Amino acid sequence: MSLTRLPASELVPMLRRGEVSSRQLCRAFLDAASARDPVLGAFLHLDADAVLAAADAADASRARGEAAGLLAGLPVAIKDNLCQRGVPTTCASRMLANFKPPYTAHVVERVIAGGGVPFGKTNLDEFAMGSSTENSAFKTTRNPWDHERIPGGSSGGSAAAVAGCLAPLSLGSDTGGSIRQPASLCGIVGLKPSYGRVSRYGLVAFASSLDQVGPFAHDVTGAAMLLQVVAGHDRRDSTSVDLPVPDYLSTLDQPLAGLRVGVAREFFGPGLDPEVEKAVRGALDAYKSLGASIVEVGLPTSPHAVATYYLVATAEASSNLARYDGVHYGHRTAEKTNLIDLYCKSRGEAFGAEVKRRIMLGTYALSSGYIDAYYTKALKARRLILEDFNKVFAQCDVLAGPTSPTAAFKLGEKSSDPLSMYLSDIYTISCNLAGIAGISIPCGFTASGLPVGLQLQAPAMAEETLLRAARMHEKATGWHTRRPAGA
């Protein structure tokens, strides 16, 4: 099997044993990217010289007998809303087309300190707003399983890079599903950590009370490795939680005896594709045969999650994106006659349609006269959603259900219908509103060969349980070992 099809969980031991050097491995992934990324479109920026220089440094440090770090010279692709000093960080927006940050995000620092080699910047929906990566101002990313279909979003480039075997691991961000949904649609593992588990210092803010950074990998072990490297307290993000990080890898393969898997009635409502339902029910059967008990639970507020999210997220986005004013940094119009004109034209020229739609929605929800009816009400609904989860987690250890109501849809299929696009996040959004942890793992394929994802959710800071439960399923089923044709 070619090196690039192997999961991080096999590549890291090979690097440690010296069976492959970081340079050889990075070269293999760079070759794969030059051959196939012109079609897949996962990367916005990939500097082969910088990758190879970092790989050589990792090899030299190993030759000197220094500790290799958990990632031992493994390449890690980075979503292009995470800053890396001196490297373009565009958020797939014309607004930041020429932006090179003067500092590096905490998670990227941790990847480097953990022996990882930053491997290019991946495509996304502009400012992480979207579910298909079609809102990128720069390019289309294709699903490695079917090039006529979207990879999901907003971290579509990071998901396609791993699924298409152009990188063994990648980082994404998840505000309402942007790691789990593309992981599901691309047939890989994607984890959204609990709010506060991972520092967002250097993540370009979208909705600050929801945003989290997390890993993509072919398998649960790979996701656990990358989480281990990036998790932990950081003073530079005031929401980062000061709690010790458990050793996820040491417990990962210990099955959970007496695991209680909660299934909410609401997960199987209208809009759920029958093939997705079948694969998810198959996953529940797999848990039963592993000795887990299935507990039926209710999440009665879940029908309100999408509306709540699109008020909270847009309100916060309208405030966060106010910084792009054409004065400080980012795009500045060439044709200004006065200051107001400078603001309006700079923003008007550089933001795409979806970003503008959200700024307008959010500004409206926060405006005096409407704030109580919309924003404040959404905060109350958010509280009820959290209380629903608290009740449910008294009855079960993890919740299981679909990640996305459908498999990957066709390019262009939903781009003119924002509402149907918003509905593709129906199962992922409440996890962010409640600040809990969620993961998507492969659980089957449709008849036409498109991957289906199982979402597991666990209480805040219970990543260890989440990962162990995910690993149990993976070991028993083996869906994660498939790769798309041509990858």
Ligand code: GLN
């Ligand atoms: N698809 C959702 C949205 O458009 C979630 C995006 C995200 O998690 N960044 O807002």
